[in-house]
Amino acid sequence: MFNVLLVDDEANVLESMENLVPWADHGVGKVFKAASGAEALAVMEGNIIDIVISDINMPEMSGLELVKQIKDRWKRARCILLTGHADFEYARQAISHNIAGYLLKPISDDEIVASLQMVTEQIRLEVNEENTYQRAVQALRENLPRLRGELLFGLLQGSRMSPEKLVRRMELLELEIKEKDSFALMLIRLEEELTDYDYQSMSLLEYAIGNMAEEIFGDRFQLWTTKDLHDYMVFVVTVKDGKKLDSDDSLLQRLAAQLQQSVKHYLKSKISVLNSRWGHFPSELAPQYQKAVCAFRSQIGSEREMFTSMTGDDASQSEVGSLLRLYELPLLHHLLEAGNWQAVEKKLDSVLEELDEKWVRSKEYIVTTFFSLYSSFGQFAHKSRIELSEIIGSDLVGTDDLLPARSVQALRRWAHQTLGKIREHSELVTASSRDTTIKRIQDFVQQNLNGDVSLQKIADDLGTHPVHVSRVYKLEKGENLSEYITRLKMEKAAHLLMASTDKIYEISLELGYLNPNYFIKVFKKYYGLTPQDYRQRR
Structure with a gap:
């Protein structure tokens, strides 16, 4: 107040x-x-x-x-x-x-x-x-390490953002890596016996390894770390002054080996470590990470307490033969769940564009994409408690004869037709939900017209936020909720003035106006007459 x-x-x-x-x-x-x-x-x-x-x-x-x-x-x-x-x-x-x-x-x-x-x-x-x-x-400040890790996680998975946006994010998170800076990746796997640790103990161990790495590498390098989908600790290693020297290659190897030994000696734990070759940030970050994961699998595999570096052969391998845009974040089913239809269209076009450019002659890649898209569409439908076939119709199901997977062109046509059906269904559900919300709002106002019909009270009754109540009502009815409440109160006031002998201050109180003078002012503004003048017309 x-x-x-x-x-x-x-x-x-x-x-x-x-x-x-x-x-x-x-x-x-x-x-x-x-x-x-x-x-x-x-x-x-x-x-x-x-x-x-x-x-x-x-x-x-x-x-x-x-x-x-x-x-x-x-x-x-x-x-x-x-x-x-x-x-x-x-x-x-x-x-x-x-x-x-x-x-x-x-x-x-x-x-x-x-x-x-x-x-x-x-x-x-x-x-x-x-x-x-x-x-x-x-x-x-409190969440800086986590936010840095989330940004790196997304970049490793191929998330795209404009150079300007990335620079702003890096500055906000106080990260000093600049475009075209040299970097190497260090992947660390905590060995399998550590899976017996509970979540808190594992988090403390990872925190300790991160601190130890900062101490060991800190004189020459700066580190940026995250946890990836494979439960590897991933470190982006950059040179502090931005100028990489030839001697940094061997120094990086020595320090990584030292970290492995220190974890074993001081933390009584075993880790396997892989160092990548150097690349340029950020354009080579995601490809370098994919190669490093493949190298970890091929060079270390299930062996324990290993230390290795990517060889020239590993580094020169062609780009991993996978549908990168299909699996990069945000995933299609995440965008569908958010109802971000513009982003869904953009994601779909990007996936099909890559397929058309690189794998247009590969039946396997086209079929893989079809089933991945079908899975995303199906998952969205099932979370809406309905089968996909009920939304898109039997003509578009296509799983029996795989007609949508005959070519990229056929897949593109099927995907956009299916998405159109899904969007149409979703918008109908949204409209129905809003109709229900409007009815609940109006019922509450009518039942509590002489009491508290504030926006907060209505929102509490609906179990939602006042801003949502206000916006939905305005969007669906074309008038502010306050205008609707005033209209109901004035209509009831007019009825009481004509049909009862109640005094004006009594009518004011009955309608929730504690100040009769204010009620008179609102009534006159609405009808152009004071309550007394209105009653005398009877």
Whole structure:
């Protein structure tokens, strides 16, 4: 709740502002009054004041002088000035003092409410932004190693992002690797007896190995690490000054061997280690990683406590013969689950483009892609509690005769037709879900019209977020939820005025308006007549 200070040397103006404006309805907890600038400063010294509404033309200390002192001493306070002078010089001075609002007398309570709402919203936004920023900075610091690892994991799996976006991410995570910097990969496998460890013990062991690696490599190299899909610890090794020397090859081998021995001696654990050859960041990162994984499998395999480096033959092998875009992150079924149809289309086109460029004559690769796409589509359907054939129809199933896998062109046609059917079904489900939400919102409002029908209360009843409630209602009905609530209240008020002998203040209370004057104002704004005038038409 906000605290407001009203300042005016005319007592009747103070009383009018205090009594006519429904302060509590607009988030104001306490309203303080002062008849002069000096009295206002005394109130400020003894209380926390968020908003000051002050007349400009006051004896002894003008409103502008008061605001200047307030801004010097209470920088977070917001000030709204009232004046009978439509004078540019007053407005210019007000602006120079960073005034939140500037109103000309005579003013209506509507104008005060409008300025109050604007200022309170500004305060809320600033507080939220400041709190959000501080929480974000703290969270970033606390989760920096994890966030770095997640970025590296994605890059190893072939995730794509623009060079500009990658640079921003690297800077945010305080990673000093630059484009075209030389790097080598070091893959570490903790040997099989370590699978007996629980998750916490394994995490501590990996943490200890990471710290040990930093100590051993730290004089010459910097490390960036993550855990991959194979449970390998993967280290990206770069030279600290960015200039790789010929001697760094042999140094890297010696330090990796030293790490293996140190883990065995100090941590009483066994690891196998593979060092890759050098590449250039980031273009060669994912291909180099794929080659390193293959080399680990071929050179080390199931043997334990091995140390090896990729040979020239390993490094010169052609790119791994797999459908890279099909398996790179984000996977197709993840995009489908998110309902990101534009990204799904882009992913599908990318997969089919690679297939057309590299494997257009390979029946095996086309069939593999077909079954992978079918699996993703099927998984999406099953999570929606429906069989895929019920969504796309028997004509598009295609698993019996494999007609969609006859060629890349046939596969492309099938994939886009199937995706179109899935998207159409998903959008129908979404529309049905929204209809249900709208009905629940309207039922709640109608049943609680004389009680608390705030956005938060409605959201709590639905078990969702207020922003979601507001946006869904606006999207589906074309009006704000607050407009719908006001319309229902005014229609009920009109009915009670014509069909009952209840007093106006009684009708006001029945509709949830604690301030009858505010109810009268809202009614007049809606119907163009006061409640009394409306009733007299009966």
